[in-house]
Amino acid sequence: MERIVRKYRGKGFKLTPQRIAILKFLEGNTSHPTAEDIYTEIKKRYPTVSFATVYNTVQVLRDKGELLEITIDPARKHFDPNPAPHHHIMCTGCGRIGDVFVDYSAALNLPDEVTSQFTTTGNHIDFYGVCNACRTKNIN
Amino acid sequence: MERIVRKYRGKGFKLTPQRIAILKFLEGNTSHPTAEDIYTEIKKRYPTVSFATVYNTVQVLRDKGELLEITIDPARKHFDPNPAPHHHIMCTGCGRIGDVFVDYSAALNLPDEVTSQFTTTGNHIDFYGVCNACRTKNIN
DNA sequence: TTACTAACTTAGAATAATTCTATTATAGAA
DNA sequence: TTCTATAATAGAATTATTCTAAGTTAGTAA
Ligand SMILES: [Mn+2]
Ligand SMILES: [Mn+2]
Ligand SMILES: [Zn+2]
Ligand SMILES: [Zn+2]
Numbered sequence: 001m002e003r004i005v006r007k008y009r010g011k012g013f014k015l016t017p018q019r020i021a022i023l024k025f026l027e028g029n030t031s032h033p034t035a036e037d038i039y040t041e042i043k044k045r046y047p048t049v050s051f052a053t054v055y056n057t058v059q060v061l062r063d064k065g066e067l068l069e070i071t072i073d074p075a076r077k078h079f080d081p082n083p084a085p086h087h088h089i090m091c092t093g094c095g096r097i098g099d100v101f102v103d104y105s106a107a108l109n110l111p112d113e114v115t116s117q118f119t120t121t122g123n124h125i126d127f128y129g130v131c132n133a134c135r136t137k138n139i140n
Numbered sequence: 141m142e143r144i145v146r147k148y149r150g151k152g153f154k155l156t157p158q159r160i161a162i163l164k165f166l167e168g169n170t171s172h173p174t175a176e177d178i179y180t181e182i183k184k185r186y187p188t189v190s191f192a193t194v195y196n197t198v199q200v201l202r203d204k205g206e207l208l209e210i211t212i213d214p215a216r217k218h219f220d221p222n223p224a225p226h227h228h229i230m231c232t233g234c235g236r237i238g239d240v241f242v243d244y245s246a247a248l249n250l251p252d253e254v255t256s257q258f259t260t261t262g263n264h265i266d267f268y269g270v271c272n273a274c275r276t277k278n279i280n
Numbered sequence: 281t282t283a284c285t286a287a288c289t290t291a292g293a294a295t296a297a298t299t300c301t302a303t304t305a306t307a308g309a310a
Numbered sequence: 311t312t313c314t315a316t317a318a319t320a321g322a323a324t325t326a327t328t329c330t331a332a333g334t335t336a337g338t339a340a
Binding site: 281283286287288291293294296297298299301302303304305308309310 | 311312314315316317318319320321322323324325326327328329331332333334335336337338339340
Binding site for chain 2: 069071072073074077089091092098100101102104107108109110111114117118119120121122123124125126127128129130131132135
C-alpha cells in the first residue's frame with residue numbers, strides 16, 4: 001500500500017490493519033488527539049478495536065521516536081505524530097491545541113543554580129491563550 | 141497563631157486544623173508535591189484526613205491564585221505553593237522537579253500564524269534534564 | 281458565652297484515564 | 311504452507327481524581 005506502509009515496513013513492527021488505520025489517522029494530523037479521539041476514529045472502520053491497541057500502538061510509536069506525548073492538558077494526554085521539536089498553545093476556553101514551530105533554545109539560558117544541579121536535555125513551551133472562536137463567543 | 145493563619149484569616153476561607161497543616165506543609169515548600177505527598181504528610185498528624193480534603197484545599201488555593209498546578213509530569217499533577225510565574229525542570233531519571241526563576245517572555249515571540257489564531261495570555265516552560273544524583277548513578 | 285449555619289471533613293463510592301492479563305488471532309519469516 | 315513471535319481483544323485491574331451523603335465545626339452574630 002501507500003507511503004505509510006512503506007515507511008513502517010521492515011522495522012520490527014507488525015503492520016496490522018488496526019495499526020495502519022491508526023497510522024493513517026495520525027499521518028499529518030495536527031489536532032493533537034487523545035487516546036479516545038484515536039479510538040473513536042478507528043472504531044468506525046474496526047468496531048472491535050480496543051483501547052489497549054490504541055495505547056500499545058502509541059507507545060510503540062513513542063518508543064520509536066515517531067510520536068510525542070503532550071502534557072499541556074492537565075486532564076489527559078494528547079498525542080502528536082510530529083516528532084520534530086516544537087511547542088504548543090492551548091486555548092483555555094475550548095482546549096484546542098495549536099503548534100508553535102519556533103526554536104527558542106538559544107534564548108532559554110538557565111541560571112547557574114539550575115545548571116549546577118541539572119544537565120539539561122530539552123525543553124518544551126506551553127503557551128496559553130484564547131482562540132478566535134472562543135474570543136468571539138465571549139463578546140456577549 | 142503564626143504567619144499562615146494571619147495570612148488566610150478573614151478571606152472567606154475557613155481555617156480548619158487540616159487546612160492549617162496543609163498550608164504549613166506547603167509554605168515555602170519547593171518540592172512540588174503531589175496530592176499523595178500532601179496526604180501522606182498530613183496523615184501523620186491527622187490520621188483520618190481524606191484525599192477529598194487535600195484536593196478540596198488545593199482547589200481552593202488554586203482558585204485564590206495562591207497555588208499552581210504543574211503538568212510537567214505525565215503521570216500525575218504536582219502542586220506549587222509559589223504562584224509567581226516561573227518555570228520548571230524535571231529529571232528524567234528520578235522525576236525531581238526544580239524551579240527556574242527566569243522570565244523569558246520577552247524572547248518568546250510568536251509567529252503571525254499563531255497570533256492570528258490565538259490571543260496569548262501566558263507561557264510555561266518545561267525543561268528536561270538529569271539531576272546530579274542520577275547522573276552519578278548512571279556512571280556505572 | 282451561646283446558638284446558628286454555611287462551609288468543612290470524612291468514608292467510601294463513582295468516574296475516568298491508563299495499564300494489565302489471559303486468550304485468541306495473525307503478520308511476516310522460513 | 312507452516313510456524314511463531316507479535317499483536318488484538320475483552321474485560322479486569324489500577325490509579326488519579328471527583329463526587330456524595332452524612333456528620334462536624336469555624337466563625338459570625340445575638
Ligand atoms: Mn504539535
Ligand atoms: Mn515551582
Ligand atoms: Zn477556543
Ligand atoms: Zn534525578
